Amino acid sequence: MTEAFLYFLWQFQYFDHTALITTEGETVQVLHPGFRNPNAGPDFLNARLLINDVEWAGNVEAHTRASDWVAHRHGYDRAYDNVILHLVWTDDRPALDPLRPMTSRPTRSDGSLLPTLELQARTAPDLLSRYNALTAAPDQIPCAGQFRAVEPLRITSMLDKALLQRLERKAADVRAMYETTQDWEETVYRLLAMNFGFKINTDPMAQLSRAVPLKTLLKHRNSIRQVEAMLFGCSGLLDEVAQPDGYVDELRREYRFLGAKFGLIDNQLPPHVWKWGRLRPANFPTLRLAQFARLVSNHGSLFSLFVGIDDAPAILKKLQVTPSEYWADHYRFGVATNKAAPVLGMASATNILINTVAPLLAAYAHHRDRSEYMDRAIGLLEQLPAEKNTITDHWETLGLGIRTAFDSQASIELFNAFCTPKKCLSCQIGASLVGAR
Ligand code: SF4
Incomplete structure (x- = not known):
């Protein structure tokens, strides 16, 4: 038995309401169970109850054992003063001590008594068995064995909820970054830099984007060599080239001048922060930085590129940049190859739309209080092909069609x-499986 199960019983009122009385003998009628509180404080807010025919409005606190009210010291916490019902699975309080009658009773901070409602005897045993069976299942997706029996509408509705939750979470990160920069262009630039790290080099790319502000790069936007020089120079990667060639010499010369002019040298990264191990050459940080430099120099406003265009194929095309000519036959400095594939590929461009552009649109929807940007974030994901990984494979084996990035x-x-x-009880699929009658 868990409190999550108790919340589920109360939220969906899955218990026997016949002659509902508290342990103190007061009659109870539930007019509204209230709303689940995801934050600190009582478990349900704004419930409405008739207790002994008097209407009460307030909060409900749930515990598996009645003694937890006293154990958690809620009686001393003003945040629990508006609790109108103590909901418990079982009342384990000792018989009242006639000499100290209040010690085991749930009271508010002003000493007033709280009614307690016990649910154990009012709950159908098969409900609890279904819940136990679901949460005890060893599969990575505990409902795997029952998934195909779930109504498709419930699955769709839960996926909508999950997608919104994901977008909101990522949007909160974007907004936190905007709080730091107070500038949407700089925010997009930093987000994009992190995305160009493609997980393994996300941290050094984030450091680099803080060390070289977008405004500085845009001053030299018309010269790809100078944009490259500032990014490569400040990354520290020019310092460790064993066999410098003419291109490296030129970048070093430019960086000596621009790095000193804009004070970049003090913030230069040590080369060891970059990771190379187990990376395919197409993902080497040198090539990714060369692509990033091209993208920044191609666009005076990255923000307009992502927020101003409402068409996934058009943005994808603009993202698939070709870096400067040196990278046509190099993956790293000083080592020529005839196998280079320098263009930012379709999979990487799609990854940027999913992980940078959609969260950016969701964050901007909040910032402007304009829901159409959230609709565009969702619309963008619906236009893109699905990602493929072990998680999506799991779902596909259960028959879930995964076609788009949404x-x-x-x-x-x-x-x-x-x-x-x-x-599972916070999931509409799980709630339907446990609550099925
Ligand atoms: S959370 Fe939902 S989808 Fe996942 S296992 Fe539980 S019931 Fe199934």
Whole structure:
């Protein structure tokens, strides 16, 4: 028995309401169970109850054992003064001590008594068995064995909820970055830089974007060589080239001048922060930085590129940049190859739309209080092909069709935020399986 199960019983009123009385003998009628509180404080807010025919409006606190009210010292916490019902699975309080009658009773901070409602005897045993069976299942997706029996509408509705939750979470990160920069262009530039790290080099790319402000790069936007010189120079990667060639010499010369002029040298990264191990050459930080330099120098406003265009194929095309000519036959400095593929590929461009552009639109929707940007974020994901990974493979084996990035993003969120921590009762699919009559 968990408190999550108790919340579920109360939220959906899955218990026997016949002659509902508190342990103190007061009659209870539930007019509204209230709303689940995800934050600190009582578990349900704004409930409405008739207790002994008097209407009460306030909060509900749930515990598996009645003694937890006293153990958690809620009686001394003013945040619990508006609790109108103590909901418990079982009342484990000792018989009242006639000499100290209040010590085991739930009271508010002013000493007033709280009514307690016990649910154990009012709950159908099969409800609890279904819940136990679901949460005890060993599968990575605990409902795997029952998934195909779930109504498709419930699955769709849960995926919508998961996708929105994912977008809101990522949008909160974007807004936090905007709070730091107070500038949407700089925010987009930093987000994009981190995305160009493609997970393994996200941290050094984030450091580099803070060390070389966009405004500085844009002053020399018309010279790709100078943009490259500032990024490569400040990255520290020019310092470790064993066999410098003419291109490296030119970048070093430019960086000596521009780095001193804009004070970049003091913030230069040590070369060891960059990771190379187990990376395919197409993902080497040198090539990714060369692509990033081209993208920044191609666009006076990255923000307009991402927020001003409402068409995924058009943005994808603009993202698929070709870096400067040196990178046609190099993956790293001083080592020529005839196998180079310098253009930013379709998969990487799609990744940027999913992980940078959609969250940016969602954050901007909040910033401007304009829901159409959120609709565009969702529309963008619906236009893009699905990602493929072990999580989406799991879902596909259960028969879930994953066709667009909307589907893959939603199913990844469902897996990570609900299935893995076994929050099945907060999931519409799990709630329908446990509550099925
Ligand atoms: S969280 Fe939902 S989808 Fe995931 S295992 Fe539980 S019931 Fe199934």
